[in-house]
Amino acid sequence: xxxxxxxxxSYGKLLAVAGVSFRADDGETIGLLGPNGAxxxxxxxxIAGLLGPDSGEVxxxxxxxxxxxxxxxxxxxxxxxxxxxYDQLTxxxxxxxxxxxxxxxxxxxxxxxxxxxxxxxLSDRAGDKVGTFSGGMKRRLNLAGALLxxxxxxxxxxxxxxxxxxxxxxxxxxxxxxxxxxxxLIYTTHYMEEAExxxxxxxxxxxxxxxxxxxxxxLHKLLPVTNVIAIELDLEHADxxxxxxxxxxxxxxxxxxxxxxxxxxxxxxxHDAPGVLRWLSDNGHSYHHVxxxxxxxxxxxxxxxxxxxxDSK
Amino acid sequence: MIPFLALVRKDLKLFFNDxxxxxxxxxxxxxxxxxxxxxxxxxxGNAETSKVNVLVIDQDGSDISRGLITxxxxxxxxxxxxxxxxxxxxxxxxxxxxxxxxxxxxxxRDAGHALxxxxxxxxxxxxxxxxxxxxxxxxxxxxxxxxxxxAVMQAVSKEMFNGKSGRETVNEALAQVENSTQLPPEDRKAxxxxxxxxxxxxxxxxxxxxxxxGQGALSGGLTMPxxxxxxxxxxxxxxxxxxxxxxxxxxAIQFILFMGLDVGIALLILRQxxxxxxxxxxxxxxxxLLGSRTxxxxxMAGFILLVLFSFARVVFGVRILGSFxxxxxxxxxxxxxxxxxxLMVAALGKTVEATRGYSIxxxxxxxxxxxxxxxxxxxxxxxxxxxxxxxxxxxMDGLDAMTWRGLGISSAVxxxxxxxxxxxxxxxxxVMRFRWGTD
Numbered sequence: 001x002x003x004x005x006x007x008x009x010s011y012g013k014l015l016a017v018a019g020v021s022f023r024a025d026d027g028e029t030i031g032l033l034g035p036n037g038a039x040x041x042x043x044x045x046x047i048a049g050l051l052g053p054d055s056g057e058v059x060x061x062x063x064x065x066x067x068x069x070x071x072x073x074x075x076x077x078x079x080x081x082x083x084x085x086y087d088q089l090t091x092x093x094x095x096x097x098x099x100x101x102x103x104x105x106x107x108x109x110x111x112x113x114x115x116x117x118x119x120x121x122l123s124d125r126a127g128d129k130v131g132t133f134s135g136g137m138k139r140r141l142n143l144a145g146a147l148l149x150x151x152x153x154x155x156x157x158x159x160x161x162x163x164x165x166x167x168x169x170x171x172x173x174x175x176x177x178x179x180x181x182x183x184x185l186i187y188t189t190h191y192m193e194e195a196e197x198x199x200x201x202x203x204x205x206x207x208x209x210x211x212x213x214x215x216x217x218x219l220h221k222l223l224p225v226t227n228v229i230a231i232e233l234d235l236e237h238a239d240x241x242x243x244x245x246x247x248x249x250x251x252x253x254x255x256x257x258x259x260x261x262x263x264x265x266x267x268x269x270x271h272d273a274p275g276v277l278r279w280l281s282d283n284g285h286s287y288h289h290v291x292x293x294x295x296x297x298x299x300x301x302x303x304x305x306x307x308x309x310x311d312s313k
Numbered sequence: 314m315i316p317f318l319a320l321v322r323k324d325l326k327l328f329f330n331d332x333x334x335x336x337x338x339x340x341x342x343x344x345x346x347x348x349x350x351x352x353x354x355x356x357x358g359n360a361e362t363s364k365v366n367v368l369v370i371d372q373d374g375s376d377i378s379r380g381l382i383t384x385x386x387x388x389x390x391x392x393x394x395x396x397x398x399x400x401x402x403x404x405x406x407x408x409x410x411x412x413x414x415x416x417x418x419x420x421x422r423d424a425g426h427a428l429x430x431x432x433x434x435x436x437x438x439x440x441x442x443x444x445x446x447x448x449x450x451x452x453x454x455x456x457x458x459x460x461x462x463x464a465v466m467q468a469v470s471k472e473m474f475n476g477k478s479g480r481e482t483v484n485e486a487l488a489q490v491e492n493s494t495q496l497p498p499e500d501r502k503a504x505x506x507x508x509x510x511x512x513x514x515x516x517x518x519x520x521x522x523x524x525x526x527g528q529g530a531l532s533g534g535l536t537m538p539x540x541x542x543x544x545x546x547x548x549x550x551x552x553x554x555x556x557x558x559x560x561x562x563x564x565a566i567q568f569i570l571f572m573g574l575d576v577g578i579a580l581l582i583l584r585q586x587x588x589x590x591x592x593x594x595x596x597x598x599x600x601x602l603l604g605s606r607t608x609x610x611x612x613m614a615g616f617i618l619l620v621l622f623s624f625a626r627v628v629f630g631v632r633i634l635g636s637f638x639x640x641x642x643x644x645x646x647x648x649x650x651x652x653x654x655x656l657m658v659a660a661l662g663k664t665v666e667a668t669r670g671y672s673i674x675x676x677x678x679x680x681x682x683x684x685x686x687x688x689x690x691x692x693x694x695x696x697x698x699x700x701x702x703x704x705x706x707x708x709m710d711g712l713d714a715m716t717w718r719g720l721g722i723s724s725a726v727x728x729x730x731x732x733x734x735x736x737x738x739x740x741x742x743x744v745m746r747f748r749w750g751t752d
Contacts, residue, residue: 048594069596078594084587086323088330100319101595145591 001025002047002153002184007056009042009208016042018208019056024184024201026152029175031199032188033297039208040188041081044157047186048078060153074102077151079143081158081188087131091122091141094130095148102149109148116144120174136167143174153184160194172197192297204301211304219300227269228299229276231262232289241285251275256302262287265299316597317605324609338568339620346557346564346621349686350629354556364389365453366410368396370443375421377472384464385414391460402445411450412457415443424469425482429508430489473511475518483512555717557629562712563685565621566647566705569614570676573651576610577658577672581665584748599749607652607740614648633716639725640715646732647708653739660746684709704735 002024009017017039024030032040045051047058049065057064063072085094095116099109117123120140130138143159156175160168175198179185189195195202195216202219204212212219233241243255243262251272254265266272269292280287329335369385371378386393396404401413423433423440433440442461446454473479487508490501583589592602625631633640662668680686682696683705689697700706711728714720 045590048590050590050593068593069598071596073594073596076594078591080587080590082587082590084591086327086588088327089323093326097319097323098591101316101592101597103315105315105319142587 001059001061002186003057003059003062004043004047005057005059007043007046007053007058009039009046009051009053016208017046017053020203020205020208020210021056022203022210022213024153024186026184027179027182028201029179029185029187029199031195031202032186032205033190033192033195033202033301034188034205035190038190038205040190040205041157042208043205044078044155044186044188048076048155049073074149075152077146077149077154079146079154079156079159081161083138083142084145085130085138085141088129090127090129091117091133092126094141095145098145099148104148112148112150116147119147119177120144121170134167136163136170139163139167140171140174143171147178151183153186154178156185156187158188158190160189160191168194192301196297202297204297204304206301206305212300216297219297222300222303227266228293229264229266229269229273230291230293231264231277231280231287233257233260233262233280234286234288245283246276246279249275249279254299254303263293263299263302265303316595317601317608320601320605321609321612324606325612328609328613338572339617342561342564342568342617342621343624346561346625347629348560349563350555350557350560350625352556353560353688354554364392365412365450365457366392366394367457368394368401368404368410368413370396370398370401370413370415372398372418373416373420375419376476376478377421377424377468378416380468380471381416381464384468385460388460388464390456405445405447408447408449411447411453413443413445414457414461415445417441417443421469421472421478422482424465425473425479426486428469428473429483429486429504429511434485436489474514476515477519480512480515480519483508483515487512555629555631557625558631558716559688559709559713561621561625561629561631562709562716563680565618566683566685566708566712567676567680569617569648569651570654570680570705572613572617573610573655574658574669574672574676576606576613576652576655577662578665578669580606580656580659581662581668584659593749599744599747603656603744603747607649607656610652610655611645611648614651615644618644618648631716634719635715636720636722636725637715639720639722639729640712642722642725642729643708643711643715643732646729646736647704647711650704650708650732650736650739653736653743656743656747657739660743660748679703679705682706704732707731 004023005021007017007020008015020039020043022030032043034040042051046053049068049070060072060075065072086097089097092113095113096109099105099113104112114123117126120143122137122141122144125133125137130141133141139159139162143156146154160171163171172194175185175187179198185198187195187198199216201213201215203210204219212222214222241257241262243257243264246252246255246264251266251268252264253267254263256263264276266276273290273292277287277290367385369382371382382393382395385391396413398415401410401415404410405413417440419434420440420442426432426434427439431439442465444454444458444461446457473482487505490496490504490508493501496504622631622633658668658672662672682692682700682703683689684692684700685705689700689706689709692700707728711725711732714724714728718724
């Protein structure tokens with residue numbers, strides 16, 4: 001079990017993490033969701049022992065990490081956001097080295113290495129240099145490197161950044177397998193669909209603070225809207241369009257513009273949609289496509305912070 | 314111990330995996346050391362040096378001027394060619410020759426006269442030899458002027474004691490002495506006796522020459538009243554100085570320092586990568602992380618030293634004529650110091666680019682002032698005193714002592730101690746300033 005309690009961390013005047021707290025039970029997958037710069041990586045770095053917090057504590061199985069060599073660190077496996085591999089070495093050499101960092105060598109290391117390679121589907125490329133791998137294969141090997149010492153808690157810091165959809169699915173399959181094995185996964189991402197697919201609970205972080213911490217179903221209940229109207233504006237009308245103007249309408253609960261797509265949150269689709277469309281026409285904004293979507297984490301984030309996940313800084 | 318050894322093994326694997334870098338890393342110092350070794354004396358300490366190019370403009374055309382040119386041309390250090398004044402001036406200006414010697418009209422007559430009276434024939438100043446020189450060759454100029462002095466003395470005196478013009482000059486000088494009203498009587502007598510003796514000698518030599526009876530004293534003119542017996546003091550009587558010993562030591566030191574620099578830069582880059590996070594997330598002590606890198610960098614340095622000195626041994630006959638244990642000790646201490654230097658670079662550096670620039674500059678200064686390029690004895694005295702604070706100076710002196718100087722272990726103790734002190738200093742700075750967090 002992992003308990004994160006009141007973590008704060010500043011870099012000079014910048015408050016990166018401001019009182020972050022959450023817990024993860026065995027076998028649970030927690031999604032740390034937030035835009036770039038929200039404080040997710042700093043939180044993960046503190047949990048992994050890479051950074052010391054200014055205040056607060058991290059308890060792993062009820063114990064704090066007290067030194068660099070504290071055996072409790074063996075309970076954590078870190079999958080860093082930046083690729084942590086030596087391109088000049090083979091996949092097996094990389095894993096042999098990572099296993100040795102946890103004092104696993106020779107016969108003791110062989111089985112975990114074989115298992116990890118097997119899990120991520122790279123057994124047939126074990127003897128190839130990592131420099132010859134695709135981005136997706138490297139990401140999978142990056143994951144394998146964190147599994148060798150059989151940690152209970154896996155910290156996954158945006159493990160799918162920059163990979164193609166096929167590799168992303170492969171990684172998801174790997175993580176689901178690990179989840180079935182009872183591992184605790186802490187998964188940071190700013191892709192809400194990833195969090196929706198994998199996570200039992202979502203911790204939404206913005207500007208270093210936890211703005212929500214609950215199951216996906218419970219988070220949906222927080223929404224002030226039940227439906228989102230997606231309106232494709234004609235390009236010439238999208239430029240300079242200010243969606244916040246629409247908040248003046250009583251039926252509009254939220255409004256955000258992403259490129260030419262205007263997303264408007266309403267309570268009652270059949271009752272509120274005509275008013276929204278009429279307002280657009282009355283104000284000279286033409287559109288060529290209208291659809292309605294169920295609210296997702298993006299909408300949750302939008303409703304909690306007033307900002308879009310991808311565009312937030 | 315498993316993580317420590319794995320870290321060392323990984324560093325060595327990465328180093329040797331980059332075969333092109335390894336080959337270049339040992340090939341370039343070998344080429345440079347071979348070149349510098351050849352320049353600084355080669356294997357026998359008698360490497361052929363290039364001759365100094367000198368032009369001679371003979372405006373006199375006398376027996377003395379011709380004799381002077383013959384003397385200069387016979388010197389093994391000079392390559393003498395005749396020339397006209399304008400062509401010679403142009404050649405010096407373009408750097409094609411080091412110097413041009415202008416023998417003016419009446420030089421032979423005036424020089425002969427000045428040999429006995431200190432003045433020219435008319436009682437004026439001594440005759441002048443013009444020397445046109447390239448200011449970028451000051452060292453060679455000194456040598457040319459030294460050779461010129463001896464050659465003039467020999468050519469002029471030879472003519473005075475043997476030649477026809479010498480007899481005429483002596484007679485004129487005698488007449489000048491007799492007619493002088495300023496000379497004290499005692500001086501006049503002494504000069505009369507001297508010149509009379511020279512005239513007598515010259516006339517006798519003339520008779521001998523006509524009778525073809527052979528050579529006598531002073532037939533070749535006045536020569537240097539000494540010769541030198543040169544003895545290179547090396548480790549033994551039969552052991553010649555081997556210039557390659559110094560050059561290979563110097564280049565090894567330079568390239569090992571660059572290797573240490575690379576280790577530091579690589580650590581700086583590592584700190585900005587996911588690998589550093591993975592290392593820090595593992596239950597590894599800071600001693601393990603930095604210590605393993607110190608050991609791997611030292612082993613790489615040892616490898617470079619081994620390859621370079623093995624090559625020098627096989628190809629150029631460089632031997633460890635002093636204490637082998639002392640040699641190994643200096644190599645080990647320098648390798649450790651290099652590793653600590655690399656760690657300090659990583660600890661103090663902020664951005665890779667800036668750190669690379671500053672540390673290359675620091676390395677080159679250490680190499681230069683340490684005597685790795687040219688021996689420190691060519692430095693000014695104040696600089697020689699200053700360079701004792703440079704660790705490379707101690708490494709170079711130590712390697713010289715253990716190789717061609719053939720000194721014992723006691724001469725290695727000082728350099729080893731100083732290098733280890735620098736290791737400690739750099740290591741302490743590295744540990745204190747190292748940023749353990751992620752960037």
